[in-house]
Amino acid sequence: MPAKSKSQQMAAGAALSAKRGEQKASDLKGASKSMYESMDEKELEKMASSQRKGKPDHKSDS
Structure with a gap:
């Protein structure tokens, strides 16, 4: 599933x-921490590599 916003994409990249193993898992916070725990590497790669152009900074609640 591709990222819906720039911040979601950045969190996926951190996770x-x-x-x-490029950064410590203990340094993660918030969304990136929960993504790290609940998603596998393939899912994270797909989300982090989606196009950034045209995405909002944050996903709206609606």
Whole structure:
């Protein structure tokens, strides 16, 4: 599933980095921490690599 916003994409990128051992998982907070715990590397890669152009900064609640 591709990211719906820039912030969601950035959180997925941080979680993916921790999954790969490039950064400490203990440094993660909020959405990136929950993504790290609940998603596998393939799902995170798909979300983090989606196009950023045209996406809102934050996903709206509606």
